[in-house]
Amino acid sequence: MDDRYNLENRNEVIEQVIDMFNYVTKIILNLNSIFHCFICFFLSSQYREVVWKLLRLDKRKKILTFSDIQKAMQSQITDIQSVFKMSNGECRVWLQKYNWDKEKVMEHFYENPMNSKNSNESSVSPENGICDICCEETQLIGLHCNHLACLECWRAYLAENIKEGKSEIGCIGSNCEAIIYDEKIREFLEDPKILEGFVRNTVNAYVETAKCLVWCPGTNCGNAIKSLDPHHVTCSCGTRFCFSCGQNPHEPVTCALLNTWSKKCLTEKNNISGAEYSSDMETLIWVLSNTKDCPKCNTAIEKNGGCNKMTCRSATCRFKFCWLCLKDWTEHGYSGYCNVFTDTDETRDSRADLLRFLFFYNRFKAHEQSLELEKKLRAKVSSQLDGTQGLSWSQVKSLEKTIDILSESRHTLMHTYIFAYYLEQNNQSIIFESNQKDLEMATEQLSGYLEQDWEAYFHKILDKSRYVEHRRNVLLEHCAQGDGLEMNTTGVSKRKKSSGFKRRRPWRHGVLLLAIVVIFIINFFLWGHIFYQSTSTVCVILPE
Structure with a gap:
């Protein structure tokens, strides 16, 4: 009875061990598949492109419309305005002065609190007098700096500065450092086209000061591209350009x-x-x-297609050659x-x-x-x-x-x-x-x-x-x-002998080698386990 009980216990232990090995085998097979995919990812650029799209890593690039940029500007203006209780236009001017860095603006006002108080006086009461610009007697208006002029002169002055692309316009008085804020400009101007131009100038100034934001150079496209690193980007309008210099794509050449x-x-x-x-x-x-002579009959030939395989149009010649090197196409191909x-x-x-x-x-x-x-x-x-x-x-x-x-x-x-x-x-x-x-x-x-x-x-x-x-x-x-690709910016060939490959392996080579070693170890233990199972079949014979 004890022998039967011990034998049953031993069989249960063996079954548990076998189940454990089967479970471990499944884990190893799954890991093996994962590592195979890992190797394919590092070997093939096509696999990497698919994975990048699946992971949505292209979110580092964002396309912004004109209204999106205005909302981003207003968001920063609101943050400053909620702390220092200044006007909307005054906040924009200070942000533009510090390249739209909120921390620097706040630091400035914390160190100079009087600036945010004195600057709230934006205008003085109108009075009658002779305008210093047009020399006509009329009602004069101005800013807190007491530089007065008639309304028509103010409008002409502002319109001229807006046409020049300015987004920060100073006082009409000579050698005056006062700034005309947005609210006062809207009060002086009535022409909607000029006001629209001023808004465009302020948005342009915001984009120009932003390091990660550029305008799309496409025709009639008002979008801006936001990107965290300089590279070639594509706008929603279909225009593809270099983010750094704004020119057409020039891979693999750098902007410099x-x-x-x-x-x-x-x-x-x-x-x-x-x-x-x-x-x-x-x-x-x-x-x-745009023309080249046929290498055989010297007939002038004009290229009318993109392919560089050329055929002489002379009925007595019909010679085929390469447009680049002028060699016979039968030998060139x-x-x-x-x-x-x-x-x-x-x-x-x-x-x-x-x-x-x-x-x-x-x-x-x-x-x-x-x-x-x-x-x-x-x-x-x-x-x-x-x-x-x-x-x-x-x-x-x-x-x-x-x-x-x-x-x-x-x-x-x-x-x-x-x-x-x-x-x-x-x-x-x-x-x-x-x-x-x-x-x-x-x-x-x-x-x-x-x-x-x-x-x-x-x-x-x-x-x-x-x-x-x-x-x-x-x-x-x-x-x-760039491994081993040495650039000579003079363009003059040095005609020196090659010193051989440079042994600077990319980091992925080391990762690939490590993955191969891991797969070899996994397969070694996997096939060892299968061989052990096939040669270690336990036959249990119960006593009578």
Whole structure:
């Protein structure tokens, strides 16, 4: 009886142990799945973009309308007004003086309490007299500083200052430091257009002083973008621009580098126009022109599409070549490698720097020209919405998105040649040039598809657009990391040998390595447990 009781207890213990192992196994499998997703997240930029959208991390950017900005201003004005009992206009002036920093305004009035008391006297009683401005005898009005003038002179003075864009207008008297507050301006003025202009000036002053707020440069768009860090942003009107400088997107080039490039272009143009580089005048004209000669028959050809695959229009020639390097297209193809400047012995003379500049400038302008020519595609796609050309509404919308991707890729390729001009040659620059080549090749293929029959190439267009977007993200991600990418702001190639890769690994490489080790340990114990269960089957035989 005791043996049977002990055997049953032992069987119950074994069953509990097995249940515990099964529970632990389920936990390990769940952790294993989580770590696999974790690795995919760090390996693929597409996974990261999906997660960012799911987590709504784009809330760091906010689009504000004109009325939203006015509400934000009034909120800060109310906070000051509730403490110091000043007028609405007086609070706005003090906030604007301290760049809309409430703490600084309060600190000022706590240290100088008389300022908030004496400034409440905003005007004096009107009296009759001769106006010092127009020299006419009439009723005179003014501020507490006793500088008087007639109503018409006050109106003319205020209107002139508002047209100049001023939001803080001083007294009409010379060398007077008194400020005319908003309530008095509304009392003097009657024209609603001038008053509307004054409100616009006050809002503009608020946006200009805010470090994290800029106006959208879009046509007829009155929105402002609020962002916590400078980057390229997109307004609700569709305008995409750089938050720091307000210009068109210029990834991967920084604002400072773009400014340096603009000055370089102006300097080289002046140099070539001078006597020292007079022999290169024809070269610059050829670069800036819209036509090129056919490499085979020398017929002048004008580019009328975005794709750089050109065909000579001469009936006796029909030669196909690359618009950038003028090489035979049968040898060049979409995989041609013409985005890298080759420094040969022939170019190492007094004009080497000029020739190198013209190489990158030529390609920069070529993509800029393609971008302008491809704008016709958007109008062509929009005309298909009537459904008479055999395309459905969803297909037209897909083509519009594809053209947006093509436009962004052209913008990026334009500025990669600025980036490449100032890039020092090393192993990392070779990776950049390879990414640039892949993006350029895919962009030209997509542009070529869009110039063909859309119905026949529709699926190829969608597949290629996704690939172009992926290659663009890869290139921008590599430039953003900056590991081993050394910039030379002079633009003069030093022609030094590469010192090899710089071993500055991003932090995610360490996290990825740690995740792989954890997954290996989990799988080791998991498969060990499964092997133990398969080889440790307990057979219990009860005695008779």
